[in-house]
Amino acid sequence: QKEVEQNSGPLSVPEGAIASLNCTYSDRGSQSFFWYRQYSGKSPELIMFIYSNGDKEDGRFTAQLNKASQYVSLLIRDSQPSDSATYLCAVTSYNTDKLIFGTGTRLQVFP
Amino acid sequence: SAVISQKPSRDICQRGTSLTIQCQVDSQVTMMFWYRQQPGQSLTLIATANQGSEATYESGFVIDKFPISRPNLTFSTLTVSNMSPEDSSIYLCSVPRGLAGGPDEQFFGPGTRLTVL
Numbered sequence: 001q002k003e004v005e006q007n008s009g010p011l012s013v014p015e016g017a018i019a020s021l022n023c024t025y026s027d028r029g030s031q032s033f034f035w036y037r038q039y040s041g042k043s044p045e046l047i048m049f050i051y052s053n054g055d056k057e058d059g060r061f062t063a064q065l066n067k068a069s070q071y072v073s074l075l076i077r078d079s080q081p082s083d084s085a086t087y088l089c090a091v092t093s094y095n096t097d098k099l100i101f102g103t104g105t106r107l108q109v110f111p
Numbered sequence: 112s113a114v115i116s117q118k119p120s121r122d123i124c125q126r127g128t129s130l131t132i133q134c135q136v137d138s139q140v141t142m143m144f145w146y147r148q149q150p151g152q153s154l155t156l157i158a159t160a161n162q163g164s165e166a167t168y169e170s171g172f173v174i175d176k177f178p179i180s181r182p183n184l185t186f187s188t189l190t191v192s193n194m195s196p197e198d199s200s201i202y203l204c205s206v207p208r209g210l211a212g213g214p215d216e217q218f219f220g221p222g223t224r225l226t227v228l
Contacts, residue, residue, distance in 0.1 A: 004170040034216070034217075042219060042221075042222075043201075043203055043220075043221050043222045044154065044203075044219050046216060046217070046218060049216055063226075072201070088153060088154070089224070090154075096170075097142060097144075097145075097159075097207055097217070098156055098159065099155045099156065099205075099217055100156075101155075102153060103151045103153045104153050
């Protein structure tokens with residue numbers, strides 16, 4: 001079983017819709033959860049992080065964490081074509097800064 | 112967030128040769144990380160570079176193949192030795208934001224795109 005799993009996509013949504021990206025993880029000791037956005041040919045860019053169960057909102061982005069079910073999700077409201085990218089889920093375990101990445105979900109937002 | 116630069120940004124190398132990649136940060140950081148992203152794949156951690164001690168390598172990566180230096184708190188190098196086409200990847204360094212923002216929010220350099228012929 002992979003440590004961090006994501007659907008590779010592509011996930012296609014129309015402009016203005018809500019894009020929902022999901023991630024599951026296997027290590028119950030995971031403490032911190034991150035969403036990175038990576039445009040083609042570029043390095044990953046941190047867009048959200050969450051440490052506690054529940055929702056965390058930042059502009060059009062909402063991260064949701066459910067440790068009991070071992071999943072974390074990212075919602076993008078009012079999706080724009082500029083949101084088209086690969087979204088990487090990453091987790092760290094207790095007392096370590098090592099990031100374990102999922103394989104990423106490619107999001108396509110069409111006009 | 113820290114400003115991270117990497118050199119070279121890209122290179123094309125012949126098999127059997129070695130390439131040293133540099134990572135420079137504009138502020139002092141305790142840990143620096145080196146990742147590899149193979150074509151179409153996600154990121155895999157190669158090693159953690161700590162100043163003043165040997166790097167810590169992840170499973171599947173060895174010092175002879177990927178020697179790392181960390182001479183000070185703002186700089187690190189990763190060498191890809193005796194390269195083969197399978198080493199063609201993007202190599203990225205990353206640093207944590209630091210204590211003020213949380214110990215494990217990491218920011219990535221622009222990456223080095225390596226092609227081995």
